[in-house]
Amino acid sequence: MINSNYIIYKIICSTFVLIYSEWQKSQYNIFKILLKNGMTKLFEDDAYLKEFKARIIGIVKEENRIELDKTAFYAKSGGQPGDTGAIEAETIKIQVLDTIKENNKIINIVDDLSDLEENVNIIGKINWDLRYKHMRMHTALHLLCSIVPLGVTGGQIGYEKSRLDFNDPNKQINKEELEEKINLLVEDNHTVTSEVIESSILEEKPELVRTMSVKPPQVDGKIRLIRIGDIDLQPCGGTHVKSTNEIGKIKIGKIENKGKMNRRVNLLLSS
Numbered sequence: 001m002i003n004s005n006y007i008i009y010k011i012i013c014s015t016f017v018l019i020y021s022e023w024q025k026s027q028y029n030i031f032k033i034l035l036k037n038g039m040t041k042l043f044e045d046d047a048y049l050k051e052f053k054a055r056i057i058g059i060v061k062e063e064n065r066i067e068l069d070k071t072a073f074y075a076k077s078g079g080q081p082g083d084t085g086a087i088e089a090e091t092i093k094i095q096v097l098d099t100i101k102e103n104n105k106i107i108n109i110v111d112d113l114s115d116l117e118e119n120v121n122i123i124g125k126i127n128w129d130l131r132y133k134h135m136r137m138h139t140a141l142h143l144l145c146s147i148v149p150l151g152v153t154g155g156q157i158g159y160e161k162s163r164l165d166f167n168d169p170n171k172q173i174n175k176e177e178l179e180e181k182i183n184l185l186v187e188d189n190h191t192v193t194s195e196v197i198e199s200s201i202l203e204e205k206p207e208l209v210r211t212m213s214v215k216p217p218q219v220d221g222k223i224r225l226i227r228i229g230d231i232d233l234q235p236c237g238g239t240h241v242k243s244t245n246e247i248g249k250i251k252i253g254k255i256e257n258k259g260k261m262n263r264r265v266n267l268l269l270s271s
């Protein structure tokens with residue numbers, strides 16, 4: 001009797017151990033998948049982060065490429081250039097020449113991999129002069145977009161100047177009027193905030209998407225929106241300043257005709 005009870009007890013125990021170890025394995029696999037796909041974009045929560053700690057999770061020696069487990073380096077997309085800067089580990093210091101997006105991963109292109117290897121802890125440093133200019137330019141383009149009631153067909157952010165192309169067959173954009181209006185929005189000091197919504201909400205409100213050429217970035221069925229006070233709300237994955245007065249004085253440059261329909265508005269900052 002004792003013997004058969006003991007056998008039943010052993011069977012239950014070993015079944016439990018087996019189920020538990022399978023469950024653990026599946027949890028581990030889920031965790032691994034999350035680690036692989038869940039690159040933390042530190043710049044989405046804090047665009048002002050200039051320095052951060054991370055771990056190298058991928059290296060391609062022949063192409064001077066590095067992938068980190070989390071990053072504050074913005075990857076080239078949506079018209080905003082990729083960040084540059086430096087990656088440091090103990091005595092090693094390498095330069096980040098560009099940051100790109102590939103298969104949903106953020107990849108740093110560096111000048112030399114030196115002796116860096118996977119799993120090494122590093123400190124990432126953003127080239128702040130370049131990035132902050134891009135943040136100011138980027139936010140200025142949102143303001144431009146909010147003033148001009150036309151479809152956007154393209155855009156590019158740069159250090160010296162940025163531009164937005166509008167579908168303007170009737171040539172209704174006026175340079176002087178635009179410059180006055182946009183500088184008033186800067187001076188009004190509107191707050192810039194971000195929020196994340198289900199992409200299904202966007203399907204119900206397609207008017208939120210003003211840019212005809214750029215598809216808003218979606219992650220796991222969610223979309224990030226950038227709100228500027230009560231004047232602009234756009235899906236956007238880029239980096240922006242916290243308030244419009246950080247942009248400073250805006251100068252509207254040349255307005256160029258690009259084909260029958262398109263007009264290109266160039267925008268410069270005073271500093």
Ligand SMILES: [Zn+2]
Pocket residue numbers: 138139142226236237238239240
């Ligand atoms: Zn934006």
